[in-house]
Amino acid sequence: MKVDPVLSVTGRPALVVGMGSIGTRHQLVLRELGMEVATVSRRDGEGSYSSISQAVGELDPAYVVVATETEDHRRSLAELANAEFLGHVLVEKPYADQTTEPLEHEFRALGVGYNLRFHPSVQAFRLALNGISVLSAQVRVGSYLPDWRPGQDYQKTSSAGPGGGALLDLSHELDLVRWLLGPGRVIYGKTVRSGTLEIENEDVAVGVIELCEGGPVCVEMNYLDRIPVRTFTVTTTDGSIALDLITGCCTVNGLMVCDTSVERNHTYRRMHLAMLDDDPDICSESEALEVMDWVDSLRGLAKGYL
Secondary structure (H helix, E strand, O other): OOOOOOOOOOOOOEEEEOOOHHHHHHHHHHHHOOOOEEEEOOOOOOOOEOOHHHHHHHHOOOEEEEOOOHHHHHHHHHHHHHOOOOOEEEEEOOOOOOOOOOOOOOOOEEEEEOHHHHOHHHHHHHHHHOOOOEEEEEEEEEOOHHHOOOOOOHHHOHHHOOOOOHHHHOOHHHHHHHHHHOOEEEEEEEEEOOOOOOOOOOOEEEEEEEEOOOOEEEEEEEOOOOOOEEEEEEEEOOEEEEEEOOOOEEEEOOEEEEEOOOOOHHHHHHHHHHHHOOOOOOEEHHHHHHHHHHHHHHOOOOOOOO
């Protein structure tokens, strides 16, 4: 009989590193799944521990979620490896703030938090694409950054800082292109800092990715759409497959195959369960590094692409 992945580790607690909005969400979801959860925070009085090494040494966790600022992900993972942690590790997306090398570690597993892979409509979309040749695809995601975190000044959030920008914050779409359609290379990229928002990074990014097996994928990502949009349309040899992640609808040649709108924590719960169960649908470190290559290429930083 298969052992429930959560029940198999509840004898040992989980650890969440970073107590910003996303770290707080992970803490809530893991507790909903029945796990005891401790936290690490550098802010005085906010976490159970002030350092990763202290937490690993005293707590002996079975599962660690790294939810620090994007530019701090690699340092946190390296500290976890140096503390000789050997269990499961999930690091929030994106994997880093720029292209980097794989981490040397002895973790049982290292995954990256692209939770949209676990949305029912994305799963239906993937099933509909199975075995079909892709001729072209259009991907668009946009929403107004000041509306993202009600009650917070967007200029003081991570999105406005060094590890932010539309490409990194909205890299779910790049992961989905890679996971659903396969590998490819960036043949055009353009980022824009429009001046509409007072941030130091791009608020609009567009690009074209040429699939290794298939046609071109046109991508637009922005912080500016007042009415949120998140669509994925693929033209195949058999017709058209469309996904709308705002409504949760997936259609094949206009016929509905999935109409499932889920509350936000649903995909996080499914992702954590998959991570603890060593499910291959979890984004791997190598897949996340390919996404980072695309991000750098879209920014025009990787020589030989643009």
